[in-house]
Amino acid sequence: MKKRGFFGRLLIWRIRHVKDRQFVIFLSLIIGILSGLAAIFLKNLVYYTHYLLTNGFQFSEENYWYFAYPLIGIFLTVLFVKYVVKDKLGHGVSRILYAISKNNGQIKPHNTYSSMIASSLTIGFGGSVGLEAPIVLTGSAIGSNLGRLFRLNYKTIILLIACGSSGAIAGIFKAPIAGVVFSIEVLMLDLTMATLIPLLISAVTGATVAYFLLGNDVLFSFTVTVPFTLKDIPFYILLGVFSGLVSFYFTRMTMYVEGRFAVIKNIFLRLLVGGALLGLLIFIFPSLFGEGYEALMDVLRGNGESIINHSIFSHFIRNKFLFLLLLLLILVFKVIAMSATTGSGGVGGIFAPSLFMGGISGFFIARFINSLTGFNVSESNFSLVGMAGLMAGVMHAPLTAIFLIAEITGGYELLPPLIITSTIAYLTIMYFEPHSIYTKRLARRGELMTHHKDKAVLAMMKVEKLIETNFKTIHPDATLGDLVKVIANSTRNVFPVVDEEGTFYGLIFLDHIREIMFQPEKYATTFVRNLMFMPEATVSPNESMEDVAQKFQKTGKFNLVVLKDGKYIGFVSRARVFSSYRQLLKTFSDD
Numbered sequence: 001m002k003k004r005g006f007f008g009r010l011l012i013w014r015i016r017h018v019k020d021r022q023f024v025i026f027l028s029l030i031i032g033i034l035s036g037l038a039a040i041f042l043k044n045l046v047y048y049t050h051y052l053l054t055n056g057f058q059f060s061e062e063n064y065w066y067f068a069y070p071l072i073g074i075f076l077t078v079l080f081v082k083y084v085v086k087d088k089l090g091h092g093v094s095r096i097l098y099a100i101s102k103n104n105g106q107i108k109p110h111n112t113y114s115s116m117i118a119s120s121l122t123i124g125f126g127g128s129v130g131l132e133a134p135i136v137l138t139g140s141a142i143g144s145n146l147g148r149l150f151r152l153n154y155k156t157i158i159l160l161i162a163c164g165s166s167g168a169i170a171g172i173f174k175a176p177i178a179g180v181v182f183s184i185e186v187l188m189l190d191l192t193m194a195t196l197i198p199l200l201i202s203a204v205t206g207a208t209v210a211y212f213l214l215g216n217d218v219l220f221s222f223t224v225t226v227p228f229t230l231k232d233i234p235f236y237i238l239l240g241v242f243s244g245l246v247s248f249y250f251t252r253m254t255m256y257v258e259g260r261f262a263v264i265k266n267i268f269l270r271l272l273v274g275g276a277l278l279g280l281l282i283f284i285f286p287s288l289f290g291e292g293y294e295a296l297m298d299v300l301r302g303n304g305e306s307i308i309n310h311s312i313f314s315h316f317i318r319n320k321f322l323f324l325l326l327l328l329l330i331l332v333f334k335v336i337a338m339s340a341t342t343g344s345g346g347v348g349g350i351f352a353p354s355l356f357m358g359g360i361s362g363f364f365i366a367r368f369i370n371s372l373t374g375f376n377v378s379e380s381n382f383s384l385v386g387m388a389g390l391m392a393g394v395m396h397a398p399l400t401a402i403f404l405i406a407e408i409t410g411g412y413e414l415l416p417p418l419i420i421t422s423t424i425a426y427l428t429i430m431y432f433e434p435h436s437i438y439t440k441r442l443a444r445r446g447e448l449m450t451h452h453k454d455k456a457v458l459a460m461m462k463v464e465k466l467i468e469t470n471f472k473t474i475h476p477d478a479t480l481g482d483l484v485k486v487i488a489n490s491t492r493n494v495f496p497v498v499d500e501e502g503t504f505y506g507l508i509f510l511d512h513i514r515e516i517m518f519q520p521e522k523y524a525t526t527f528v529r530n531l532m533f534m535p536e537a538t539v540s541p542n543e544s545m546e547d548v549a550q551k552f553q554k555t556g557k558f559n560l561v562v563l564k565d566g567k568y569i570g571f572v573s574r575a576r577v578f579s580s581y582r583q584l585l586k587t588f589s590d591d
Helices: 006-017 020-054 065-085 092-102 114-124 132-149 154-173 176-185 193-214 230-263 267-284 293-300 320-343 351-372 379-395 398-408 415-432 440-444 453-460 480-488 545-555 574-589
Strands: 494-498 504-509 559-564 567-573
Touching (some): 020 114, 092 132, 132 154, 154 398, 176 193, 176 398, 230 351, 230 379, 267 320, 293 351, 293 379, 351 379, 379 398, 480 494, 504 559
Antiparallel strands (some): 494 504
16 A cells, blocks of 8 residues: 655644634635735835836936836746746736636646746836736735645635735735725625634734834835815715726726737737837836836825926926826826736736826826815825725725725725715726626626626536536437437437537427327338427537526526537536536535
């Protein structure tokens, strides 16, 4: 008998002596530590890369580097992904959602490090994207691979993935509550006590690691000095509507620009086009360089003019109308710069761009009000609330947005306007766009897990695993006598008509031929091709189970034929689908 290795003996010991719930709590602590360390490592790596490239940088004398740096960074990223990783990295959160919905929670081991390296190359050299999605993917990959390493079930692996994302968000923003809410709201994890405790442990651990190693300088911090007043409520409502519309533009323009880049099949031509476009936009507006948090801090500190002062339009600052127009142009071009970064091969997320655009949106509305009306509103407060508004709209995550900004500011002084603006922004974009930027592509392909438990279970089911092949087939040129012999050896009441190459022609139902099958005189003169019927609906092996369920309901049939490129594969039965559904629902609901 083959001896078990150390890890095998460890697994057996764990199963015998450590209960699953206790083990999950222990793993959530480990995942929180590792996710927090990953967040700190990546933030420092990007910071020092950025510092080395731009230290002592004078725009007026060395602005040509704005063309070169982003192109170099994306080029290095493409080389790393193509020749080292040899796999697509894509959008971090979307990959997590796909793994949860369609890949049994499996995230490839290289995602524990590849996204960090690739995003540091992209963003450190000026790519106009954020680090948060790569960090979330890294943390989730840690959770997924630990769960698979210890042979845990699907539901537990999903919980560990969420622990990784919570720890990552908490570590990078010093915001544990936002980390937990993000996993529930964006990753669509069911909220129960069994899930909440591990999430809290991971989030608090990730934030504590960040506090311990970096102090207060995790991302940026700002203390609210101007209190919220009731008279500003109408303006926060206006900001909510504006944020929702900007979020709609953000989502649609991102999809459009990335779609245009996808048409360019040559990766190096795509790199050149995207890098050149990004360099041009950064040359025009240097605030688009990198994540944009430095520009946000200038706005929050009352120095919002600096985002234009460093550009080629600095002499327009004195004209308040042109200044407002330039702020709008920054909003327009930020999305294009972000999409050009990712579309040309760079790696990064939309978290930081949405915060940047939200801050600029709030600053624009506040400056618009202060310049054209008799009111005087706090530009820093509106910038903070605008950040929440854009996040709520783009990610369809109003609670995450509310708690993140509240924790960043170190208190809840702005909680009423945060709730007002985030809710209205969310409702505004929901009128135009029912899916977030993370889920839109997955929803189109029917690959999205949702909070709707019935739909979530159906999304987990796959047609190819439910196909039954024990149906007797008959050739279209066969006679009724041949068919009777096939029926005699079958336990089914439906018979697919298939030729030698497997091409499907139709179905014969036993009930339809019951009368003539007992008339021997017709055995030699009646042919199968004259008895068959084309079914009302057929199923593809790659079709979503939700669509299959609708076909069962519409046709009232107990069996649907499965075809691939016109070839007969088998049948999927209502009984087997229902049985599989019940088993998955029990697993999915068990706490």
